[in-house]
Each structure stands twice: as C-alpha cells, then as structure tokens.
Amino acid sequence: MDNVIRRRTPAARLGRIAVYAVLLLAALFYLLPLVVMLITSFKPLHEISPGTLLSLPQSPTVEPWVKAWGEACTGMRCEGIGGYFFNSIAIVVPAVLISTVIGALNGYALTKWRFKGSELLFALMLFGCFIPFQVVLLPMAQTLGWLGLSSSRAGLILVHVIFGIAFTTLFFRNFYVAVPTELVSAAKLDGAGFFRIFWRILLPVSAPIIVVSVIWQFTQIWNDFLFGVAFSAHNTQPVTVALNNLVNTSTGTRDYNVDMAAAMIAALPTLLVYVLAGKYFVRGLTAGSVKG
Amino acid sequence: MTIVSHAQERPVRPAARRNAAAHLQDWLPRLVLAPSVAITLFFVYGFMLWTFVLSLTSSRMLPSYDFVGFAQYARLMANDRWWVASTNLVIFGGLFVAICLGIGVMLAILLDQRIRQEGALRTLYLYPMALSFIVTGVVWKWLLNPGLGIQAMVRSWGFESFTFNWIVDPDMAIYTLVLAAVWQASGFVMALFLAGLRGIDDSIIKAAQLDGASLPRTYLRVILPCLRPVMFSAVMILSHIAIKSFDLVVALTGGGPGYATDLPATFMYAHAFTRAQIGLGSASAMLMLGGVLAILIPYLYSELRSRKHG
C-alpha cells in the first residue's frame, strides 16, 4: 500500500493529525487498566484513596510486590503466590508442547494425506473449540478419578491437552492447507515416508504457525481458572487460583496495592510473550486463517 | 487426491516389501489422527451426551439417573432468570461483536497509513488479549466503581456532575460487560484485519486508484470486500468468546445488580454447582450447545467448502 496519502496538502496534514489523535486516544483506552494496576502496585497503602487512580506514587515502594510474591496470606498460609507461579509453569510448559506437537501432526495428516472421511474427522474435532468448559467439569472430574489423576498436575496437563488439540489442529490444518502440495507429492514419488516428509518439508516452513500455536496455548492455559480450581489440590493450584484466593482474602482493609502487584505477577508471563512475539503471532494467525 | 492414487504413482519395487511399507504408509496418517479422534469422541461428544442424559434426570447435587423426561427444559423455560440471561447474551453478544469489528477495522485502516511507531501501537492494542479477567477483574471493578474509579477521578478534576455509574445500574450494567470485553478483544480483531490488509495485492488498489476512486471509496468498495474471509474468522472467534464469557461476569459484576448481568454460562454454573440443580444446569448447557451449533455449522460449512479451492 504505497500510494495512500502522498500529497501533503493542508487538508491532508489535518487528516494526518486526526489519524494520530484517534490512534493515541485508542492507545490510552487500552492502556488505562494496565497503568492503573502498575501505578497502584507501587503505592504504599495510605496513598490509595478514591479518585486518585492515575496520580503517581509519592513515595514509590516495591513492598507490595515483595508481599505478593512471598508473604501475602491466603487462608492460613502466608506464602504469597510465588510457589503457585512455578506450579503454573510446570503445568503450562508440558501442556503447550504436547498439544502443539499433536496439533502439528494432525494438521499435517489432515491436509497432506487426505483420506476418505478426513474432512469429516476435522469437522468433528473442530467442535472441541467451542464446547463451553463449564459443561465438562463434572464428567472430567469423574474421568480423572478413574484414571487416578484427580487433583494431580498430570491430570491438569491432560485436561489442557485434550481441550487444546482442537485449536492447535485447527491452526496447523489451516496453515498446511496453503503449503503447496506439489512438494509433498514429489517427495512421495521419491518414496519419502510420512514422518520424513513432515520433518523435511513441512516442519521447516512451520515457524509462524508454531509461534501462533504456542502463544495461543500458553495464554489460554496460563490464564485458565476454571479447570485450575476444579481439578487441583491445595498444592497443585495454578497461579490464577492463588491470585483469586489472594484477592478474595482480606484483612479488614483490602491491600489493593498487594492485589495489584499479585495480578501483575500473574500477568507478566503472558504479557511478555505478547510483547516479544506478538508480531509473529498476528502474522502467523493470518497466514493460517486467510487463505489466498 | 486420495491415498490410492498416490500408491499407484509410486515406482515399482519388490512386491512384498512394497506392500507392507505402502500399507503402513497408507495407515500411518490415520494412526496419527486416531488418538485425537478418540479423545474428541470421548471427551467432547461423550461428555455432551452425558450432559444430555443428565438434563433428562432429576439430578441435584451430584449426578443421579432418575429420569424425568424433558421436565428440566420446561422448568428452564419457566425460569425468569434464564430469560434474562438469554436476552443478555443477545444484547451483549451483538454489541460486543459489532463494536469489536467496528473498532478493529477502523484501527487497522488507520494503522495502515504508514504510521510512526506502528509496532508499539499494535502491541498496545493487542496486549489485553493476553490477560484474563481473573487478572484484570480487580482493576476493572475499581475503574467502574462510581465511588473509587473513573467517576470519582473525573469529579476530582472539577467536573462535579460527571456520572459514570453503569455498573450499579441494573439497566446499564450489561454495557459495562460490553465495554470490558471490547477492551479485551478489539485489538485482536484489529490485528487480524491489519494482517489481512497487508496481504492484499497492491495492484488491486492501484487499479482502483487509476479508476479515480477516492481513498474511503477504495477501502469500502475494493479492499474490505477482499477481507471477507478475515471478517468471517473474526466473527466466529468473537461469537465464541461471547458465548463462553464467564470470567468476565464473575470478575466484574458477579451477575449483579440483582441478576441483571447474568449470562447463560454463569446461569449454568450457578445452578449446576452452587444450587445443587445439576439437571437444570445440564438442560441450560444443552441449550447453550445448541446456540454454539447454530454458529458453528455455517463456519464448518465454509471451512470445508473453501478448501476445495484453497
């Protein structure tokens, strides 16, 4: 799009200013909650009062962060959300990796090795994207009990993989559909097998969609609360559950600054992923969903 | 392009080895897919069937199998709160999808005007998608609370008569949900459209401009129609977010004031888990699934159709 506004007439300049104004206003709207969280998390408690959301801390302190990480109380345990942060990591990393690998293989099989009924299978699996998770809580609980995985970290990983593969399969399938089939056909003619073709031809071009899958799954699983609270025991709770407990635990007056710091801690990993890899995310997502 | 035809294209090899290997190759894709399909059948369809069965029972605190026919559906239809929740979903879902699309398209087009610091702006618009309402719920509650948040802040600037008290007003509270949900998802829609715009072939735009079309006209008549697939994906993603909205309600309003901001997802949860009415909750879940189906079938249809010329 090279030849959008070129001429610099006064009217065009005015238009340009208007464009920037709108964009900046929008940026303020999106930023507001985050800024309030950040500012509040560095304020001492006595500086927090009605109507002072946006005033900068007079005497900034990191104490709320220290408290939120290691000292804040939930019930009778005063150990902050730090430990639960690592719980989340221990759940998220395997779940993301496993569901991405499965999704990639599924997407590959569905597009490059079509067989009778494969499209129907895909349609079947796609439905998993849309099932409201409240519906599966009780049956899942019972199934986890049968499998001997209730309240365990492995159980939570399994749940996230199960309800993640629908999405990862969708991503990879839509992406691989656009990869020229000629290459694959040629390789098949040369006698290359299923995994060899995947490894040599598909995988090397998959970077954008792997990023998408990883980011999507990472965000979904890290932010999950419902499964986390329902399928965990006291020692396997993910950080969102700990955050919820912390925020709902109040001693007389609420430590809003600690609440905000805890929320920031819980949000940091996903924020970081979006800021660092957001560019690839958007690019990859459209490479999949917009087929030429 | 079936497996059989590939097998025929293969060069001739020693018969026995070829057969075994080819068989394996033929079945390998199916073997790879099998676990996922089995998982889906059991954990998605099996559980749906299970929920349907429960919706026909008088299950209370935990599932029981005392069948009562469609009585739970009849009760649901007679339940005021269910109708409030369903109406809310229509209002919330409709506004949410429409506003997200509007803002998303507008921001994408504006960002496409060779803006300085585009990357930074894009990240700012996109980041809310990274956060759940479990995380941002507290701050949203705060911002929307008339005594603590935006209203108090603007008043402290000297605008004493400024009011922004939607969250405590039963008629307006649903719009605070829309506001927060738009905040979360509209940047994502922007990103989808921006990437779509970048993928459009320049020659089309040049052609339009050679024809003397103005810039807005070019966008409206030439470029946006090209983005129909993006629009479609966006609508699908947004409607499924709307139907699944749960954390949002719990974190922002808890369904209140009264139950003015209840949605089917929160209705189902409250009845199945808090109120020991698993039968009724399952019936509402089945109706929710019906709603999902109504959206999904056109999507699947288009997905499967588009591959034929994909």
Added chain:
Amino acid sequence: MPSFKRNCFTATRFPRTGLALATALAASVSLTSAHAAGEVEVLHWWTSGGEARAANVLKDLMEAEGYGWQDFAVAGGGGETAMTVLKSRAMSGNPPSAAQIKGPEIQEWGELGLLGELDDVAEAEGWDQLLPETVADIMRYDGQYVAVPVNVHRVNWLWANPDLLEQVGVEMPTTLDELFAAGEAIREAGFIPLAHGGQAWQDATVFETVLLATGGVEFFQQALVDLDPEALGSEQMVEALETFKRLRGLMDDDMSGRDWNIATSMVINGDAAMQLMGDWAKGEFTAAELTAGEDYLCAAAPGTADAFTFNIDSLAMFRVEGEEHEAQQALARLVLEPTFQEAFNLAKGSIPARPDLDMSEFDVCARQSLEDFQRTADEGGLVPSMAHGMAVRADVQGAIFDVVTNYFNARDMEAEQAAQRMVNAAKAAL
C-alpha cells in the same frame, strides 16, 4: 467469488526465520504431595482476616498432637467456588478429609453416602450431652454424627459506630421505625446510614432479618423454613418486602457487588453508621483492634430482640481410610475441645457450639448472643437462617435469592409481584 478472492492476496510466503519460543522456562518447584501419613486435608473458605486466624488455632492443635494439616482454602463467592471444588473432588472419588459443609447440605451429602461416621468420638466425648439438641440434630445423618459443629453464629445483628451515632445525636435503634428515623438523621448529617454490599446473599440476609422483624418468628418459620405457599404469598410477605425495599433508601449508591467486610470497614472508618450483618462482622472489628461495647456497638437487629436466626458452621467428615481416618477422628475431637472452641470463636465473633464453656474471655456481644441463644431456644424464638443455608436446600435457597435480589434491585417491581414469584420459586424448586 472464489476467483476474485484469489486475486486479492499475494502468494503466501513461508519465512524461515528461526523462532524464539518463549518457553525457556525454569524447571518446576514441586510441592509435597497430599495425604501423607496422619494428615487431614481440610477444604474451607475461612479466608478473611479474622476467619483465617481462627482456623489457624485448629491447625496448631492438630500439629501439637502430631497430625498434619493440609490447608485447602478456596476463596470467593461465599463458598461457591469451594463447593465447586468439593463436587469435583467428590466426583473423582478423592474428597478431602473434611470440608466446611453446613445445614441441610449435610443431609444431601449423607444421602449420597459419601460421609463417614463419628459415633466413636461422639460417644467418648459425650456429644449428646454436650451439644444443644438443635445443633446436634443438624450434625447427624440417619442418626449418626457425620459432622462436627464449629460455632453458632447469630445472623440478626445490628452493628454501629458509636462516635458517629453520638455526633448525629441518635440512639441505637431497637425497632424498624427507630431505624428509619435514625437513618434519616444520619443521612442529613452527611453519612451513609446503612453499610451494605449488593450481593445476593447479603440482600437475602437483610431481607430475612426484616421479615423476622415485621412478621415475627412464627411467620418466619412458615414462610422461609416450611415454604408454606400461603405464607409466601401473604400480606405479611408483601409488608416485609416493602419494608426491605425501603431500607434501600438508607444505603449508598455504590454498593453493587461490594464484599461484606468492605461494608464493615465502612462502619469502622466512620463512612457509614450501621450495618445489618451476622456476627462474623465482629471478626473485622476485632482485626481492626476495636473493643465491643466501646469502639463499636452491637444489638439485636431492630425488632428482633426475641428471636435468634442461627447459622452454624460445621466440618463434615468424608469417608476416608487408614491413617487419614485416624487423623480425621482426632480433628473431630479437637474441634469441640474448649481450647479451640474458645480461641476460634473469640476470633470469629460467634459463640461456642457447646454452651458449657466459661464465657469470661468473651466480649459483651458474644455473651449477649449466648444468653439470647439459650433464652430463644426455651421460648421458641430460635430459627434457622434461610440466607445462610440453614433452613432450606440450596436450590430453593437460590430461587428465593433470585426473587429477593431482583426485587431489591429492580426499579419497578411491585411487592405483590415479588411475593407471587416467591411462591412460584418455592414450588418450582421442590
């Protein structure tokens, strides 16, 4: 227009850029596993300041006897989240050793056959003699003890900030008329008369207290415990609903969704004068280091001096085996030990579940509560709280909550209409 669509886009390119997967994350720190030898896992939602301190006493007692205590606190929604977790755990066949379950819900869990009995402990400790009959009844399923009471809360309390009352020049109201009059004066002086949080259960708490004041004990029993359709649709119900709605005029506009302890802190800070809330509110006053009778006042809610709506917290025991069973039985015994009863109830604001304890350590509010408990038990003024799940099962309770909170928040609903809905709610939920 497939062919046109195709022309819209440049061919997709496949960049070979290496990815920086953001998964270079540290290995997990593993926490120890559940159910080690002689441990109990206790699911509860005693998470606010006073409550958590109170629960800690029990943990210390368990540990002093050599048992382990795994604290499984799930905050939020007045126990709603915790109940979801409990159901999920029960479905998976892996329930905790003990859970905070109360009232008729104990019967429901009992019917499902998931609870273990405590008869050995009960006999050894003489629970039949120790516990008031009303309390003991709730703890038994099918004649056997399956739960142990932790305390007795009184729901119909009025709390007030004495400095504020003095400043405005009003007395602690004892009738609803006095409450409205005092409220007006407080409003004129520029304060919030009644602190309240707009959550369904808080609305219901205020509602049942008002109903008790306007309709009396007998009507309360008929309407909210026996669910008599005639009582639910009666004139008395309409009057109760209208009075309840009038109270809204004494509350502030921003109450929607506010937690109860935030409302209490409004009384503590002097933003609001009074609060209608159960005696767990005292835990917040205590946490703020205030003294009952001096820094804050308590009285039976206006018009309900001769009634006592009770809310009994209890720990129900799930069927478990081996060392966990042993620890669980010890837990049941320790809950009724005087040391715990005293410490827990001092912190929580309630009175001990066993009335034989020395009350000298307790404050005036608690002593009045115990006195009223025994008096109303004799005179027939003791009623279970509907709002706190002591009177009816969860489905009926939820249906009544819906009517109450909807009526309270709707601008244009008539009390008659609400009463009619109440009748329907009770019918539909049966």
